[in-house]
Amino acid sequence: MKPLHSIFIVDDDPIHQQITEIMLERLRIADAVTKFSDAQDVLDHIRLNAADPSGLPDLILLDLNMPVMDGWEFLEVFADIRHQLAKPVRIYVLTSSIDERDRERVDRFDFVSGYLTKPLTNDIIMGLLP
Amino acid sequence: MNHPLLTQVIEALPDPVAVFDTQLRLVTVNSAFSDESARHLGFALRAGDSLRHLMDLHPNLASQSMHVWQAALSGERIAFELAYGHPPLRYQISCSPLYNDQQEVFQVMMVIRNVQAETEVRENERFYRSVLENLPVGLQEFTPDGWHRNMNGAQRAILGAEHAANNRPYNVFEDPINRRSGLTALLDEVKQQKAPVKREVLFRYTEVHEENVTRIQPMYYEVTGFPVLDLQGDIECLFIILSEITEKKLAVLSLEKSERLLHTIVENLPVGYIQFDSYGFIRRVNQTQRRFFASTGLEEQPDSNLVQDPFARLFELDQLFLQVLQRGKMVRLEKKLEFQVHTGAGKTDREIFLDLTLFPVEDPVDKDQIVVALVNDITEKKRQELESTKVQESLIQTGEIGKIGGWELDMATNALRWSGQTYKIHELPPYATMTVEKALSFYEPESRGRMEQAMAACMGRGKAYDLQVTIQTARNNTLQARVIGKPEYRNGRIVRIYGVIQDVTEQFRIRNQLTRNAELMRLFFDTIDMGYAVMDKDGKVNFINRKAQEIVDHGKVIGRNIFEVFPSLVGSTFHARVRQCIEAQAPVSFSNYLPQLDKWYEFLLAPMQDGSISIFTRNITDSKKMQRELRKANEQLSSLNKFLVNQNKQLEDFAHITSHNLRAPIANLKALMQIMNETADEQEREMYRGMFQEVIRNIDETLNDLIEIVQIRKDLNVERETLAFSDRLQKVKDILLVDMETSAIRLTADFSEAPHIEYPRIYLDSILQNLLTNAIKYRSYERTPSLHLKSRVVEGGIMLTAEDNGLGIDMERYGAKLFGFRKTFHKNKDAKGIGLFITKTQIEAMGGSIHAESQLGAGTKFIITFRPE
Secondary structure, X not given: OOOEEEEEEEOOOHHHHHHHHHHHHHHOOEEEEEEEXXXXXXXXXXXXXXXXXXXXXXXXXXXXXOXXXXXXXXXXXXXXXXXXXXXXXXXXXXXXXXXXXXXXXXXXXXXXXXXXXXXXXHHHHHHOOO | OOHHHXXXXXXXXOOOEXXXXXXXXXXXXXXXXXXXXXXXXXXXXXXXXXXXXXXXXXXXHHHHHHHHHHHHHOOOOEEEEEEEOOXXXXXXXEEEEEEOOOOOEEEEEEEEEEOHHHHHHHHHHHHHHHHHHHOOOEEEEEOOOOEEEEEOHHHHHHHOOOOHHHOOOOEXXXXXXXXXXXXXXXXXXXXXXXXXXXXXXXXXXEEEEEOOEEEEEEEEEEEEEEEEEOOOOOEEEEEEEEEEXXXXXXHHHHHHHHHHHHHHHHHHOOXXXXXXXXXXXXEEEOHHHHHHHHHHOOOOOOXXXXXXXXXXXXXXXXXXXXXXXXXXXXXXXXXXXXXEEEEOOEXXXXXXXXXXXXXEEEOOOOOOEEEEEEEEEXXXXXXXXXXXXHHHHHHHHHHHOOOEEEEEXXXXXXXXXXXXXXXXXXXXXXXXXXXXXXXXXXXXXXXXXHHHHHHHHHHHHOOOEEEEEEEEOOOOOEEEEEEEEEEEEEOOEEEEEEEEEEEOHHHHHHHHHHHHHHHHHHHHHHHOOOEEEEEOOXXXXXEEOHHHHHXXXXXXXXXXXXXXXXXXXXXXXXXXXXXHHHHHXXXXXXXXXXXXXXXXXXXXXXXOXXXXXXXXXXXXXXXXXXXXXXXXXHHHHHHHHHHHHHHHHHHHHHHHHHHHHHHHHHHHHHHHHXXXXXXXXXXXXXXXXXXXXXXXXXXXXXXXXHHHHHHHHHOOOOOOEEEEHHHHHHHHHHHOHHHHHHHOOEEEEEOOOOOEEEEOHHHHHHHHHHHHHHHHHOOOOOOOOEEEEXXXXXXXXXXXXXXXXXXXXXHHHHOOOOOOOOOOOOOOOOOOOOHHHHHHHHHHOOOOEEEEEEEOOOEEEEEEEEOOX
């Protein structure tokens, strides 16, 4: 039994997706790691599984800068639907931006659990555990 | 017919009857006929006489009758009337033919009936009817039950053509209108009392047309109803007479209205108003008077009689009243009333002054003599008057005991006499012996010199003097005194010099102070670097400082009217503002350009207590000019600032781009490094090396893009040349030939309005290429792709638009990202998010701008404004 059931990685950079997946798997903290290149896909998935706790992730690692739907738009929509979910979903913003304005803007979404800057390290990943 | 029988029959008839045959010969007549003919014709016609006799004796009568007789003889039954006799009486003559056995007319029976009375009655009735018909009042007759019987023309006009009484049975009691107007009640009363009843009734309304306005006017009538009784004293019929009194009624109403108005005015008069009837009873009191009564604590007693009221008698108001009433003249006087007022605390003495006006008026309605009293409480005014008198008196008193002393010098004895006040001025005990020498010893040397000269001149030549001197008093105080001396002559010889001495130290001090203040003020105003002048409200200059004098640059201005000295000021802004300042009694400031001097002046006008105006003015030409220059500099600065802000923003964007787009792959490298170090598996490490290569390629690409951009930004002075849009487009089409053919895009262009542009060739090529590439890359597969390019001249540059029919962009969602670096929003693998960023950079580097308009699914229009230097 691993500490977390499911983690979603949302990032349009395939290299990043791959590296993060490898790191998470090595640390054996989640039963499942799912990769998404577009926030819209994650949103569709969450909506589809809103009532099913097993289909929902414990944790989302969310990149901000993505095509079509970016991390910001995702946060806006998620703010509205998160209360309808069958279980709490923690969100961590994971970005390469060190722009202070981005950090402040993320702070305004009070349900976001943390603001992480790339690259991830093992220590940071272990800090995500409840 | 049996002749004797006929004779008997006709004899039995009361009217004269005659029967004549076809020869007009009388066959038989009755005695009435004989009598009547004897009375009227002078002879009795009898049987056997021929009617033809009448032809000779009464041709007029015969000619009137002949054709009737003939007609009767031809079988006609005929009647006619004729007048005969003196005075003429009316007769009806009826002729009936009598037939024999052969049914032939063989005789005519003629019956003569006196119809004088009947005719008279008939004519009387016609006459009265026409009189009634033409009466100017409405007249209507009803049965006792109220059924309409008759009415005259006036009544028809009143009721109107539409009224039911005109053509239908109409019952006056059953018409609800009459119940409302009161007519029913009136007729009921008539029936009950069997006597005439008169009442004013609003009978109907009428429309009055005035130009294009229609007013509804009430019509008032005086209605008189009366019964006509039969011999038994029962009501035979009811009559009403309607007489219009609208005008009178309206006059009365308007009189009432104006009376109400008058009442209101009287009520609200600021002076007390009391109206007495001729017996002295109060009939009306207005509110001012009521307040007055209340304030005096006197009860207002409407029934109190002025003539008997002890209070009124005490102040002889009763006499005044009678005087006015009897003489019929107005009286106006001031009256002082003293009385005690009961207040909560006890009795208080009150004293009031009244300005009383009493005048008689004849009541317009009752013709009664009434008296109106106007009461103006002038206690306060009086009190102030007394106060000021008192002040004046005390002033005089003060003057009397003021610091003026008298003296006289007897020329014979050379004795000098001083009054008490003079001793006081010199601070000497009174009545100390005084000599001229001793008196002069109090004077300061300079004053003493002038004094001796003046006295000598007075004694020698009788010259009066008035000197201001400085005195050292006995107590060593220095005084300023005014000494006035006059000679007195007797018999041509000077016998005495007398005069006064006044301590004017105080005045002198004040005057000194004033002079000094004025001097200070002048000094002050001369020192300030500002024009200052005081003028009265007409424009007369009372004070002007040096600066202002310089400004006006015009000889003597003080004491003269500024608008006369400078006629051009009349009607100027200055003039208007001066008036504004006077009217508003508030400071006014403004600046004014004086074209003659080519200078700007700033003015402040301030009203002063005495009605004159202070004018402050300052030459602000330099500051105005400076302001203008400052503004210019400001504008330059602000445009520079805008430029810098823009540059800053671009730099910031660039820093952001660099940070983000370079940090991302470097973070990947770091992470890769970490996971590679954590494994010894060679196969896994091989995979990581592949990923390393991928990331590094990525970094290299990003760096190249950035370098290109940096190059564009740095190379602001890249060489411009005159380029033809069509040439450059052709070049780009050649490069993209394959893509264009694959996509089958329809490219059209219209450069006719602006065929050329001064621009760096590589930039323009790059821009056109990007626009074309975008149109191909984001084409819609639902239609033949097209792109239309158009150039035109706009203010400050050349505009190039590129309009495609492609996928379009959700501007609301992606507008902000459209021209961003590495920003993509299509799931298009070709999209790198660099083309438009470079295009934007290339345009902005040359001072231009680009923006887009788009509708999702319909196409996109890029609008570029090039700003050639």
